[in-house]
Amino acid sequence: MTLISASFLLVEWxxxxxxxxxxxxxxxxxxxxxxxxxxxRATAYGEPVDLVRHEPAVEIKGATLTALQVAExxxxxxxxxxVDV
Amino acid sequence: xxxxxxxxxxxxxxxxxxxGAMRVPGVxxxxxxxVREMDEKVREQITNVAMLPGIQRASYAxxxxxxxxxxxxxGVAAFDPQEGGIVSAGGVGFDIxxxxxxxxxxxxxxxxxxxxRDLAHQLSRSVPAGVGSRGRxxxxxxxxxxxLEGGARWAVQRGYGTEADLDRVEEHGCMAGAVASSVSFKxxxxxxDEMGTLGSGNHxxxxxxxxxxxxxxxxxxxxVAVDDVVVSIHCGSRGLGHQIGTEFLKEMAxxxxxxGITLPDRELACAPVESELGRRYLGAMRAGINCALANRQIxxxxxxxxxxTVLTQATLTLLYDVSHNTCKVETHxxxxxxxxxxxxRKGATRALGPGHPELPDGLRAIxxxxxxxxxxxxASYILxxxxxxxRLSFSSSCHGAxxxxxxxxxxxxxxxxxxxxxxxxxxxxxxxxxSRGVAEEAPGAYKDVGAVVDAADAVGLSRKVAKLVPLxxxxx
Numbered sequence: 001m002t003l004i005s006a007s008f009l010l011v012e013w014x015x016x017x018x019x020x021x022x023x024x025x026x027x028x029x030x031x032x033x034x035x036x037x038x039x040x041r042a043t044a045y046g047e048p049v050d051l052v053r054h055e056p057a058v059e060i061k062g063a064t065l066t067a068l069q070v071a072e073x074x075x076x077x078x079x080x081x082x083v084d085v
Numbered sequence: 086x087x088x089x090x091x092x093x094x095x096x097x098x099x100x101x102x103x104x105g106a107m108r109v110p111g112v113x114x115x116x117x118x119x120v121r122e123m124d125e126k127v128r129e130q131i132t133n134v135a136m137l138p139g140i141q142r143a144s145y146a147x148x149x150x151x152x153x154x155x156x157x158x159x160g161v162a163a164f165d166p167q168e169g170g171i172v173s174a175g176g177v178g179f180d181i182x183x184x185x186x187x188x189x190x191x192x193x194x195x196x197x198x199x200x201x202r203d204l205a206h207q208l209s210r211s212v213p214a215g216v217g218s219r220g221r222x223x224x225x226x227x228x229x230x231x232x233l234e235g236g237a238r239w240a241v242q243r244g245y246g247t248e249a250d251l252d253r254v255e256e257h258g259c260m261a262g263a264v265a266s267s268v269s270f271k272x273x274x275x276x277x278d279e280m281g282t283l284g285s286g287n288h289x290x291x292x293x294x295x296x297x298x299x300x301x302x303x304x305x306x307x308x309v310a311v312d313d314v315v316v317s318i319h320c321g322s323r324g325l326g327h328q329i330g331t332e333f334l335k336e337m338a339x340x341x342x343x344x345g346i347t348l349p350d351r352e353l354a355c356a357p358v359e360s361e362l363g364r365r366y367l368g369a370m371r372a373g374i375n376c377a378l379a380n381r382q383i384x385x386x387x388x389x390x391x392x393x394t395v396l397t398q399a400t401l402t403l404l405y406d407v408s409h410n411t412c413k414v415e416t417h418x419x420x421x422x423x424x425x426x427x428x429x430r431k432g433a434t435r436a437l438g439p440g441h442p443e444l445p446d447g448l449r450a451i452x453x454x455x456x457x458x459x460x461x462x463x464a465s466y467i468l469x470x471x472x473x474x475x476r477l478s479f480s481s482s483c484h485g486a487x488x489x490x491x492x493x494x495x496x497x498x499x500x501x502x503x504x505x506x507x508x509x510x511x512x513x514x515x516x517x518x519x520s521r522g523v524a525e526e527a528p529g530a531y532k533d534v535g536a537v538v539d540a541a542d543a544v545g546l547s548r549k550v551a552k553l554v555p556l557x558x559x560x561x
Contacts, residue, residue, distance in 0.1 A: 008335065008339070011335060012335070015331050015335075018327075018331075019271055019275065019328065022275050022324050023274050023275060025217040025219075049216060049217040051215065051216075051217075051518050051519070055519055055520065055521045056215075056216035056217070056285075056519060056521075056522075057216070057285065057286075057492070057496075057519050057521040057522035057524075057525050058216065058285045058286040058492070058522065058525070059216050059217075059284060059285045059286070059324075061179040061180060061327035061330070061331075062179050062327050062328070062330060062331035062334075063331070064154045064334075064352060065154070065155075065175075065334065065335075065338055065351040065352045065354070066154045066155070066350075066352050068351070082154070084154065084178075084179045084327075085286055085492070
């Protein structure tokens with residue numbers, strides 16, 4: 001997988017989460033992710049939004065391509081994505 | 086922004102000379118102080134937009150321009166399909182047709198004062214706001230199709246508002262050329278239960294007092310006078326628009342090289358207007374515009390219901406409804422000849438001058454109301470479109486204050502409760518499900534909206550008519 005396709009995969013993954021958060025009215029806090037051959041499979045664990053306890057301030061509209069980065073360095077992987085709120 | 090590389094044409098007009106891959110120059114309309122406050126990234130983004138195929142005249146930035154995704158927020162650019170012109174999902178943005186509508190109430194501030202608390206309570210109960218809020222309306226697939234192609238007209242047909250409202254909405258309430266079948270399952274799914282909801286972030290519903298009139302003749306024509314109470318609604322196309330933006334941004338970013346388009350920034354994702362992808366986006370984006378128009382129309386109905394329970398003497402009539410994030414086909418003079426062009430306004434307001442055929446009878450002689458949203462602690466403004474704006478900015482003006490501080494920094498500077506108490510001390514009631522959201526939206530986190538409208542007025546993008554100050558604010 002090239003780094004460009006890896007960065008689009010990151011955007012796709014975040015947008016999948018944004019969509020699931022929106023239609024399920026849930027927040028996710030734990031993730032099991034596997035990437036193989038350019039395909040990402042994951043299970044997200046979370047709970048329904050509780051306005052008092054979570055105090056969510058803004059809905060995320062979507063992941064942007066601004067300053068998008070997926071890079072491997074000696075300490076591991078560094079990924080970066082700006083989301084629009 | 087460092088002004089030394091800009092060419093100053095007048096007090097509030099600065100040019101970025103055409104160079105390198107730029108097809109046209111860049112033009113910034115702002116005072117020196119506002120330009121100096123702008124991030125260097127704004128110049129880079131104006132320059133990048135100037136490189137896109139088919140761009141006409143110049144890549145423009147309004148006085149409230151700030152660093153956006155691809156296009157600057159406050160960016161205006163027009164493209165001619167006959168010259169390979171493009172349509173850009175990044176140039177419209179995620180919150181398609183986010184906008185402001187202002188309603189006159191027919192009552193004055195002294196009538197509201199003793200009932201302000203009741204009114205705030207009733208409005209916050211009637212209009213769902215905040216993260217995860219759901220509306221009272223559930224749309225099945227058929228109704229979603231009708232809404233996406235009918236806009237505010239659909240809402241009025243379903244009993245939300247009156248025929249008279251429609252004349253006071255851009256496109257007379259219904260954006261032509263919307264194609265519901267170009268809107269994905271996911272986008273539709275996100276919207277099923279979100280009609281008639283405000284959303285979160287910078288979206289709001291405010292009851293405001295007219296504090297000052299700058300142009301008495303135009304104010305009379307708009308039906309507003311000092312101490313009148315008006316209601317302003319700021320929101321957009323909710324989850325549906327966000328999902329359309331998300332999906333086409335990616336598709337266009339990947340497809341652009343295949344069209345021979347070199348993107349200086351991937352976020353400028355675009356396709357030729359005359360391509361299957363370009364046409365499909367236009368159909369979906371126009372459906373997104375209708376969704377926003379329908380949403381603000383339904384909220385108007387909910388606001389009228391809330392007022393009716395508290396203040397029976399109030400009659401809410403629509404002054405106007407403007408959209409900020411759009412791409413529209415309009416006729417403008419480019420290189421000496423009038424022709425249709427695809428105008429992208431990203432965080433910019435269409436501002437039609439007097440005599441424009443698009444305006445309804447009651448406004449044609451005066452010009453279009455240009456509604457500028459401020460913060461919950463400062464002011465909002467009503468301006469009027471000018472004929473000059475056609476030549477200056479494809480009939481466009483600023484749209485709001487623009488953030489001066491990140492949400493993160495605002496959250497560490499203020500507490501929600503403290504902001505609410507401070508504003509209460511000044512007679513402003515804030516209702517919000519999220520005190521964190523209130524802190525992030527603290528008035529101090531925004532630029533001076535007064536300086537922004539002064540610059541728009543000075544250069545002639547639109548003229549100041551009235552200043553509005555908040556009495557009640559319902560925040561998402």
